[in-house]
Amino acid sequence: KNQVEQSPQSLIILEGKNCTLQCNYTVSPFSNLRWYKQDTGRGPVSLTIMTFSENTKSNGRYTATLDADTKQSSLHITASQLSDSASYICVVSASGNAGNNRKLIWGLGTSLAVNP
Amino acid sequence: DTGVSQDPRHKITKRGQNVTFRCDPISEHNRLYWYRQTLGQGPEFLTYFQNEAQLEKSRLLSDRFSAERPKGSFSTLEIQRTEQGDSAMYLCASSPLRNQNTEAFFGQGTRLTVV
Numbered sequence: 696k697n698q699v700e701q702s703p704q705s706l707i708i709l710e711g712k713n714c715t716l717q718c719n720y721t722v723s724p725f726s727n728l729r730w731y732k733q734d735t736g737r738g739p740v741s742l743t744i745m746t747f748s749e750n751t752k753s754n755g756r757y758t759a760t761l762d763a764d765t766k767q768s769s770l771h772i773t774a775s776q777l778s779d780s781a782s783y784i785c786v787v788s789a790s791g792n793a794g795n796n797r798k799l800i801w802g803l804g805t806s807l808a809v810n811p
Numbered sequence: 812d813t814g815v816s817q818d819p820r821h822k823i824t825k826r827g828q829n830v831t832f833r834c835d836p837i838s839e840h841n842r843l844y845w846y847r848q849t850l851g852q853g854p855e856f857l858t859y860f861q862n863e864a865q866l867e868k869s870r871l872l873s874d875r876f877s878a879e880r881p882k883g884s885f886s887t888l889e890i891q892r893t894e895q896g897d898s899a900m901y902l903c904a905s906s907p908l909r910n911q912n913t914e915a916f917f918g919q920g921t922r923l924t925v926v
Contacts, residue, residue: 729914796914800853
């Protein structure tokens with residue numbers, strides 16, 4: 696069964712601190728892995744997208760890693776800001792075919808709260 | 812604004828009424844997707860267009876749901892005879908016709924509440 700599991704479920708950190716979110720997946724066939732940020736009541740915003748051949752990808756203060764052998768990914772946030780408070784969702788595309796955005800396996804997300 | 816635009820942002824309707832949502836994708840994005848998201852869950856795929864052609868519909872899309880993309884640009888999603896179980900966030904996303912690793916860009920969503 697295709698699954699994406701994330702940990703921790705929720706996290707509270709102080710502004711300025713770093714944090715790392717984890718994602719484990721069992722999805723086949725694997726096409727790519729994305730990290731999305733979703734604020735409450737709004738649509739997901741893409742942070743990174745990685746194929747199996749990519750080990751790391753950065754987007755500003757966000758750095759994602761991917762280990763396709765162990766099927767694990769992480770999202771590292773450096774120098775956190777209050778605006779980073781959101782749900783961070785790991786999503787794996789399960790299809791190698793065109794139009795693969797219709798076969799997305801979503802994790803339940805990590806709810807991050809950044810406190811002053 | 813060059814992002815995906817959805818209208819309205821919120822809709823409250825009485826059970827049994829029909830509702831229609833609109834999505835304007837990013838300009839020149841050939842692919843357009845509709846998803847439904849309930850609280851605490853990831854978005855569930857509903858349907859997908861490539862240009863004006865509706866190429867796939869999920870089993871979640873009952874007969875009461877219909878989607879169109881008549882000119883290959885904006886799309887509408889209509890729900891007829893709404894039920895309380897239809898209450899959810901309806902998300903639209905678009906992507907260019909490039910390769911299999913093209914990510915989807917999401918709109919802000921339309922939150923539907925059926926009372």
